[in-house]
Amino acid sequence: MEDKDVKKESQNHTDVKIERGNPGDPRIIAFVCNWCTYSGADLAGTSRMKYSDNVRVIKLPCTGRIDPLFIVEAFKKGAKGVLVSGCHPGDCHYTSGNYHSRRKYATFRDLLGYLGVDLDRVEFSWVSASEGNKWVSIINEFTDKIKSLPGKSTDIFTKK
Numbered sequence: 001m002e003d004k005d006v007k008k009e010s011q012n013h014t015d016v017k018i019e020r021g022n023p024g025d026p027r028i029i030a031f032v033c034n035w036c037t038y039s040g041a042d043l044a045g046t047s048r049m050k051y052s053d054n055v056r057v058i059k060l061p062c063t064g065r066i067d068p069l070f071i072v073e074a075f076k077k078g079a080k081g082v083l084v085s086g087c088h089p090g091d092c093h094y095t096s097g098n099y100h101s102r103r104k105y106a107t108f109r110d111l112l113g114y115l116g117v118d119l120d121r122v123e124f125s126w127v128s129a130s131e132g133n134k135w136v137s138i139i140n141e142f143t144d145k146i147k148s149l150p151g152k153s154t155d156i157f158t159k160k
């Protein structure tokens with residue numbers, strides 16, 4: 001898949017209406033890798049674990065494939081929080097995609113801050129296929145954290 005195809009696919013995903021869930025709950029977009037975190041989230045679902053339903057999961061092959069601009073796009077579309085999650089270090093199915101991802105985001109966080117994004121609204125985590133419980137905890141805690149933050153989604157880009 002070429003860069004332009006991935007970008008178009010991501011735009012299609014972030015174009016989905018994110019108004020489902022309880023009215024007033026913050027909309028959260030989770031970019032996850034197919035192999036670990038998506039499987040962990042799937043395990044949580046098939047195990048009938050309860051967690052906030054305000055999260056829209058966007059599955060990509062690997063966290064190393066997630067373009068940082070996807071995060072900006074998600075905020076522009078009204079998300080109030082963005083989560084990126086993939087395989088634990090050493091477990092990436094493409095050997096080192098998660099290491100590339102971690103390095104990319106360490107730098108990209110500074111740019112997000114420069115754009116005026118409240119960095120408390122972006123979170124990164126590692127969830128394996130067997131960690132349905134961890135996925136539930138991360139989603140519930142992140143949702144509570146976003147709810148406690150002041151401001152609306154339109155306040156995210158604060159720089160004038």
Ligand code: FES
Binds near residue numbers: 033035061091094
């Ligand atoms: S395949 Fe999961 S982070 Fe690379």
